[in-house]
Amino acid sequence: MIARIAAHIRKELLLLLRDRAGLALLFVMPVCLVVIMAVVQDAPFRDFSDRQVKVLFADHDGGVVGQRIREKLERSATFTIADGSGMDADGFRESIRRGEHQVGVIVPHNASAVFDARSTAALEGIFAPADSSTGPLDSANVQLVIDPAVKHALRQLAHASITAILAELASERLLEDMHASLEEMNGDSMPPLSIAEPFIGVRQEMAARELAGDRVAYDSTQHNVPAWTVFAMFFTVVLLGGNMVKERSSGRMLRLLTMPGGTAERITGRISAYLLVCVAQGVLLLLVGIWLLPLIGLPRLRTTGPDALLLLLLAAIVVALAATSFGVLVGAACRTQQQSAVLGSTFVVIMSAIGGIWVPLYVMPPAMQGVGRVSPLHWSLEAFNVPLLREGDLGELLPCLVPLLIFSAVCIAISVVAERSASYR
Secondary structure, three states: OHHHHHHHHHHHHHHHHHOHHHHHHHHHHHHHHHHHHHHHOHHHHOOHHHOOEEEEEEEOOOOHHHHHHHHHHHHOOOEEEEEOOOOOHHHHHHHHHOOOOOEEEEEOOOHHHHHHHHHHHHHHHHHOOOOOOOOOOOOOOOEEEEOOOOOHHHHHHHHHHHHHHHHHHHHHHHHHHHHHHHHHHHOOOOOOOOOOOOOOOOOOOOOOOOEOOEOOOOOHHHHHHHHHHHHHHHOOHHHHHHHHHHHHHOOHHHHHHOOOOOHHHHHHHHHHHHHHHHHHHHHHHHHHHHHHHHHOOOOOOOOOOHHHHHHHHHHHHHHHHHHHHHHHHHHHHOOOHHHHHHHHHHHHHHHHHHOOOOOOHHHOOHHHHHHHOOOHHHHHHHHHHHHHOOOOOHHHHHHHHHHHHHHHHHHHHHHHHHHHHHOOO
């Protein structure tokens, strides 16, 4: 039996080696997908601090408020400042609308006067509440003009940054005024009042161990390499299913039926042959992530050592088994090569779209997340993420592999029945 299965494996590999277009589909296309998608998605996966948001700044105030806001924005690595003070209101807004700048900041002409008045009123309310004026105070608002094409997260970033700058400026001014009032009341000099650091700090850390001095980060490489590896493995359905249909339509199946062995042996041989192909795809794309992508300025695919590589190999084998089992199912169920190609590729595209291959699952609506967890491509991607991102062990990997093994078993069982029926059509 082993010799017959080995013969089927050799047959499938020979057919594949003679199909140059098929080899390009299996190996060249995934490399191009990984490189192109990693480049395209690099900016969205980067922090906003790496994007250098373009800000058009118009200071109509000319006082401390406008000066301090501009200083703070220029010190931030997030924003690139361009001066728009000499532009009229229509030209300023038109520049933002056309996308020449993502954010426009307008400091009104009375901002510093309003700031001084409100600071004085706040101080009087503390030290001389009986003498403080109860009349209405003037107000002023720093205006943000946002490019309509800018995403909500960047709008929130710009708003939060300006709000934090104004809050810091108000706190500093209030401490300065309180210091001056206390010195006047005591008739003696005092050390300046200041808050060197927040009373309660914030410390951020990743839930995984440190990797060579860098924390694990979900960048475009860490997403696209495993994601498109999974896609490439499942896309073998086009060749595998097509070869099975061609085998029946060309009459080769009749010759195979005259040989010793059964349907299970033929399916085992096909799965084993394409299992080797899928593992080779995984190794190739892993090397692309480690060696090729850094050469074009993208982040390097990070791995954690021999243990992670062994888990990656195990994940690749199980994912390849699920992919090839699906390919065999499509090939056994379809009657023409056109049906096989269209049905197989369509199902792979749909399952990849809902399974988190194109975009991460966590950014989808809750209903789509529930649907996406049914996709075998979701579990395949999770299986790769366990050693690549989460630094998980075998115990954490197994819950991702079990659904894939069940999916493979179901596909193989249906394929055996469908193959036996199709062989005698």
